[in-house]
Amino acid sequence: MTHTPITTPARSAAPSKGMAKTLIGTGIGNAVEWYDWAIYATFAPFFATQLFSNKDPLSAILSTLAIFAVGFLARPFGGFLFGWIGDRFGRKRSMTLTVGLAAVGSLMIGVAPTFAATGVLASIVLLAARLLQGLAHGGELPSAQTYLSEIAPRKERGFWASLIYVSGTFGNMFGALLGAVLTVLLSKADMLAWGWRLPFLLGGIFGLYALFMRARLKESEIFDAEPGTVKRDPVWPQIVRYRKQALQVIGLTVGLTVAYYTWAIVAPTYASTSLGMDRGAALWSGLVANIVFLVALPLWGKASDKFGRKPVLWTGALGAAVFFFPMTWLLGSSPWQLIVSMSVMLVFLAAGASIVPAVFAELFPTSIRTVGVGIPYSICVALFGGTAPYLQTWLNSAFGPNVFAIYTIVLLLVSFAVIFTIPETKNKDLS
DSSP states (O other): OOOBBBBBOOOOOOOOHHHHHHHHHHHHHHHHHHHHHHHHHHHHHHHHHHHHTTTHHHHHHHHHHHHHHHHHHHHHHHHHHHHHHHHHHOOOHHHHHHHHHHHHHHHHHTTTOOOHHTTHHHHHHHHHHHHHHHHHHHHOOOOOHHHHHHSSSSGGGGHHHHHHHHHHHHHHHHHHHHHHHHHSSSSHHHIIITTTHHHHHHHHHHHHHHHHHHHHOOOHHHHHHHHHHHHHHHHHHHHHTTTHHHHHHHHHHHHHHHHHHIIIHHHHHHHHHHHHHHHHHHHHHHHHHHHHHHHHHHHHHHHHHHOOHHHHHHHHHHHHHHHHHHHHHHOOOOHHHHHHHHHHHOOOOHHHHHHHHHHEEEHHGGGGGHHHHHHHHHIIIIIIITTTHHHHHHHHHOOOHHEEEEEEHHHHHHHHHHTTTTTOTTTOOOO
């Protein structure tokens, strides 16, 4: 069925009061999602021996990272479930359900029993919580970025799309800041005993607030304008029809997701556990680098609205590949080394991160936009992003950091090549 393109209103980049509430409601749920997996990576060294046997600390941390990866396996199911809900019943409903489910998972980790008290039950509770969060997170990003792209002005969609990673980075930064503060205020014994629970309990509270905010959002006009008969079309035939676009989503995501997890999330933990950097200094350094990332995001978004999506994507992927080895070699035990290496890499990664929400939305029609992005994106993140921390830890301990660096560079070059296959979608009307 052919759809008539729907032109979004030419609004100003400065949102009205009502639009500001909409942007906050969209962004806060996304921030909570990023906060969830940021604190998991940040506090894993503290709760690993609490929820697993403390007889072998390395085995405990590897088991914790393995569950981090297993949680990502639920994402494709979440991408399908909540993508289907978003395309059939509305973006708002999907976004509300995902943030509520994520809050439940965070609260479960916060109150999980210890291995010393209940044995393997503690590990099972952690696994169940991460699976719930994985299910929710699989639907969160495609629902939120679809909604944001549909309400954004056509000529400013790249700039507005940067809100996805801006809000997510705020969640990531808050998690890192909380970690830095708690390591200063609490002793190591207190952190191991109960301090690690605080971030997860706060995550549950933040999630419930985001649930309230999203329940008050209005549905996107583009979705409401879609005929009801189109919304009821079977999903799988449409997925098959747009399989090329689904593969393009995977190709564009694969390099970005591994490089982002490596530098934005895991780098401070790696610097403290493997390079001997003070834990608090590593967290503060990561916070500074993420501020640089935060500033770069909207600038790249504006550049894509002016010069096109593809030049920005090419710059980001190639720049990250070229500088990966130099920044890995620079990384050492000094905080300034972590700040510089992370900042350089995150500036290039911001190029892709800022606009892929807009690019993905522009590849699919309204009737399949959420699930069309959600399934391939979640599969890619599960297979490559979720396994990145574990794979990095294992490869670094077995072969040194060069093998994982080569692996990531190859994936970045795959993303670079895929950019040649996508159309230029700057200023495109969504259909």
